[in-house]
Amino acid sequence: xxxxxxxxxxxxxxxxxxxxxxxxxxxxxxxxxxxxxxxxxxxxxxxxxxxxxxxxxxxxxxxxxxxxxxxxxxxxxxxxxxxxxxxxxxxxxxxxxxxxxxxxxxxxxxxxxxxxxxxxxxxxxxxxxxxxxxxxxxxxxxxxxxxxxxxxxxxxxxxxxxxxxxxxxxxxxxxxxxxxxxxxxxxxxxxxxxxxxxxxxxxxxxxxxxxxxxxxxxxxxxxxxxxxxxxxxxxxxxxxxxxxxxxxxxxxx
Ligand code: PGA
Numbered sequence: 707x708x709x710x711x712x713x714x715x716x717x718x719x720x721x722x723x724x725x726x727x728x729x730x731x732x733x734x735x736x737x738x739x740x741x742x743x744x745x746x747x748x749x750x751x752x753x754x755x756x757x758x759x760x761x762x763x764x765x766x767x768x769x770x771x772x773x774x775x776x777x778x779x780x781x782x783x784x785x786x787x788x789x790x791x792x793x794x795x796x797x798x799x800x801x802x803x804x805x806x807x808x809x810x811x812x813x814x815x816x817x818x819x820x821x822x823x824x825x826x827x828x829x830x831x832x833x834x835x836x837x838x839x840x841x842x843x844x845x846x847x848x849x850x851x852x853x854x855x856x857x858x859x860x861x862x863x864x865x866x867x868x869x870x871x872x873x874x875x876x877x878x879x880x881x882x883x884x885x886x887x888x889x890x891x892x893x894x895x896x897x898x899x900x901x902x903x904x905x906x907x908x909x910x911x912x913x914x915x916x917x918x919x920x921x922x923x924x925x926x927x928x929x930x931x932x933x934x935x936x937x938x939x940x941x942x943x944x945x946x947x948x949x950x951x952x953x954x955x956x957x958x959x
Pocket of ligand 1: 716875915934938
């Protein structure tokens, strides 16, 4: 049986207290789609208020530090996220891999720290355009996955992998469905090799310019178990059609 679809928003560096009302709208509208798991990963400054405003809805962080506490100015630890009310966190987003020069090893340690505190993890991988043009996308992404998976065995409900081609993020460009299918099948095979049965059931999300117009088609691709959504997750009006498309795919399956 295919896993339940997960549609997760990534607000990045967007959101002030006035936007809690939008989170409330998204949480309320999501109740109409009980067959889909919906989550919003939001700036750390908003997590506590959001978690109080929408109890029962999955609010998460966008990143986490690998250490439990210590001299790490400006960082947020996994216990801090949990304390604020987060249930999950993204790790290894390409914007952090690029701007903060995060290595696979660091991403793996972050995932491990988050899981150790009971947070679910969305682990991002994805190639830059030059790599795809060189025909090296599969090898590159699988190597990234190998290096970024947490060192301990992990259950299917605790970790999702998000394939996000860097060149598709925020650009309006989306890979062809057969390119997504090829990559997701390769990621699935590697997850099964590494994690056995839980790799079979682990969700693999697609991310990069997902919107209400292209989501339905993307969700029909084999091994696409949901989406990680940036720009189109900022408002209920843009985000809910994606959730509705996931629900419709689940209904047809
Ligand atoms: P996008 O971002 O949907 O705005 O392309 C996706 C992401 O960065 O996770």
